[in-house]
Amino acid sequence: MEIKPGPLLQHINSPADLKALGKEQLHQVCDELRQYIIDVVSVHGGHFAASLGVVELTTALHYVYNTPYDQLVWDVGHQAYGHKILTGRRDNFASNRKYGGLSGFPKRTESEYDTFGVGHSSTSISAALGMAIAARYKGEDRKSVAVIGDGSMTAGMAFEAMNHAGVADSDMLIILNDNCMSIDPNVGALREYLTDITTSPTYNKLKDDIWKALGKLPVGKNFSREIASKMEHSIKGMVTKSSNLFEALKIRYFGPIDGHNITKLVDTLQDLKNIPGPKILHVITVKGKGYELAEKDQTKWHAPGLFDKITGEIYKKKFDLPQPPKYQDVFGHTLLEMAETNDRIFGITPAMPSGSSLKIMMDKMPDRAIDVGICEQHAVTVSAGLATQGMKVFCNIYSSFMQRAYDQVVHDVAIQKLPVVFCLDRAGLVGEDGPTHHGAYDIPYFRCIPNMIVSAPMNESELRNLMYTAQLESTTLPFVIRYPRGEGVMPEWKTELKELEIGRGRKLKDGEEIAVLSFGHPGNFAASAIREVKQYGINAGHYDMRFVKPIDEEMLHEVFRKYNKVITVEDGTVVGGFGSAVLEFMARHNYHAQVKILGIPDRIVEHGTLKELHRECGYDLNAIADTLKDMMKEKVKVSILQ
Structure with a gap:
């Protein structure tokens, strides 16, 4: 089935073609780009809602900036489908995530427009800052832009990068794509803080008005901006308590603005290009924008598989006989089953309650099943803290994400012999998500740590028994249970829970x-x-x-x-x-x-x-x-x- 792009999009083979259009034509480009993503993903599969939410932002960035000379870093890669289509990969986009085809994420070897490979979250600000420092050192006038969203700002690495950016004296722009979502809804105080900014825009409106007014004064531009900056700091405390987090880090804050207003985005980005130093633009978007069902249920439509774009029916395989469940679902149901009889069991996940199926317990026991946000290091150490108080903590992290918390496993868990249970979902090869998500390395990196128990079930019954063994009082060491993505082999999976002898095959x-x-x-x-x-x-x-x-x-x-x-x-x-x-x-x-x-x-x-x-x-x-x-x-x- 041939999927044809719209009349403008079919002639955009690079950002240069996009720049040749008038600004009044960008609305149509966005409509065609959004429809093309819907058409292709519905037939060929892939991540969905995140890229729909940044269609206007993607178009504006490539329209305003001189990419790839100006360097655009995406975080996370789920957002980058529109970017791929506008940068010469439109006709090959149907191969996205297929064997031998385009990667589902930005990839440096795939295109010069993919300036940094991303699959995990919260790396963009650090990478873009490194690029900006290099540009300053080499005397180049190139711009560096980090687009961070889908919950990535909650990770500690993003704050570490901003802490450095504020004093690095480098020209970079951070765009916070605020859609209140990662894959599941965002959690934590930062979400509430950003909501407060979004719903209390008085300060930002006054700031914009002052900058515009002073820009018209018959004095030097730099002098006008200097006055504006001083006045801005003067009104800050009077208007809102929520406008100083980023600027306390010496990063100029702009926004929030409507991320679906292409004209406003273009004008704002053109203005920000001329303001030196580190800046952050707060953009409000809707994940799944333009596809009603995805807007209403953004978690379900993050990566829905193949679907009928007209009716919204998500195609599921039909089987005559009962099929084995996914390992993650066996984990979720078994954890709840055990937690109902063991009141010391807790569940922890860094932003993947649906993907890990911890949500099964979270719905029934919200005080004992906790989503801590995209912060794997914190997830491990808060689990360790719980374990010091006699809790049996099942810390569920995808194998490839576990790499991000290796020091905490050694320093906070293994050395102290705390019996945290690490359930490593997506261990082994994961399929279409590719090399950033393959759980290839956890056996070696756990096997070399003293005091660790490292296990893997051959089937669903074995998974249940390993989980049961891990939560027993007699199990006093950290316990790793690794299992793959996808279905197991036992349709009748709910077997009796039995203790296994640790270290016995x-x-x-x-x-x-x-x-x-x-x-x-x-x-x-x-x-x-x-x-x-x-x-x-x-x-x-x-x-x-x-x-x-x-x-x-x-x-x-x-x-x-x-x-x-x-x-x-x-x-x-x-x-x-x-x-x-x-x-x-x-x-x-x-x-x-x-x-x-x-x-x-x-x-x-x-x-x-x-x-x-x-x-x-x-x-x-x-x-x-x-x-x-x-x-x-x-x-x-x-x-x-x-």
């Missing part, structure tokens, strides 16, 4: 000559592969290790005494991960065997469907079966001859 199948050791969900791929190669006379053993730390040494002794060929399978990096732990054991105990490690290779893996990426990385069913046949090729030859 389970033998699923005896074999001859060769064994497969699996860690986590890929054990299901291994089980299928083992069944498939039986036709070649291969009788492989299978061990679900459950724990990589402490690893089941008794089981490993059994494996290396019995088998001289071993395959390890994991959905983490092969460098320093589960397979490496097995090799370390083998070397330490002077065993000799042929070992093949399957997992995520030592390179950046791009985006695609999970099946495509599992195949590419060589640990899907077929890859495991091929490895078994290759290591047992003599037996395969005999089987074929017979």
Whole structure:
């Protein structure tokens, strides 16, 4: 199905084409750009509501600034679809998030207009400040603009960057895209502060009026602005108590302005280009703007999948038989089930209550299930604080986001032996979100920390049992449970909760000559592969290790005494991960065997469907079966001859 852009948009192949239009034509450009995003995403999928909310802002930025010489940094990348379309990627936009196609986020290797790669939040101000400092050092007149929104301002890194920007004497503009949302609704005092500014615009109106009036005085422009600045500071305390947070950091504050008024945006940005130093423009937008259903339910329409753009029906796969639930939903329901009988259980998430399914408990127990905003470091340490008071805290963070709180895990949890339970959602490859979101590294970076328990379930029942074990009073160390994005394998998943022996795996199948050791969900791929190669006379053993730390040494002794060929399978990096732990054991105990490690290779893996990426990385069913046949090729030859 060919999707055609509107009559103006079809001729915009770069910002230069956009600048050739009259300002009065920009309204039509915005309408066509918004419709094109709706048309493409409804058919091909992707993030949705965030980019609709910044159509006018995106158009105004590329109309006013000399991109890519002037450097535009997006935060988070969910907002950047319009940016991609206006910067030469319109005709390829349908490949967005598909295997071999455009990235769903800004990516430096994809376009010179993508000045900084982003997938996680709250990095834009730091990056743009670095660019601005470099421009000043090199004597260049290029501008640096950071667009921060979708809740990213709540993260500590954004405040660290602003604290530096206020004294760095660099020419940069921070645009706060304030839509009161991340993926779920924003939380915290900053949200209330911004709401206060938005609903109490008296100060800002007076400030704008003064600047405009003094700009008309028959004196030097700089002198007029100096008077305006002094008067602005004089009226600040009289009019509002909410106008000084950013300016206390020595960042000039402008706004709030309507982020859907393209004319106002263009005029404002043109004025701000001529004001030196660090500035912040507060822009009010509506996430999902222009698509009524997305405006009403912004969380649901953040990334809805394929849908009928006319009726709003979101297409769901239909199955004749009951299907397994998502691991995240098993986590959410199991946590609530346990919290109903254990009043010391708390749930913590940094801004992902829906994505992690902590919202299931949050709806029933809002005082014990807490969204702390986009601030993973704080999420870990507040969990540690709760743990010092005897609480059993389940801190649910996506694996790739967990990287952002590594020091807190070591300093605040592991060293103090606090029994925080880290539930790492989206561990392993995540699919279309790509390299910024793949949970590839958590096994090595947790395995090297003393006092940690590191586990992974092969199925939903195992996830429930690991969670149950982690919350017992007898479990006194930090406990990591990692599980993948998407569905498990058990339609009848609500099994009896049982305590597991920490550091103990389970033998699923005896074999001859060769064994497969699996860690986590890929054990299901291994089980299928083992069944498939039986036709070649291969009788492989299978061990679900459950724990990589402490690893089941008794089981490993059994494996290396019995088998001289071993395959390890994991959905983490092969460098320093589960397979490496097995090799370390083998070397330490002077065993000799042929070992093949399957997992995520030592390179950046791009985006695609999970099946495509599992195949590419060589640990899907077929890859495991091929490895078994290759290591047992003599037996395969005999089987074929017979």
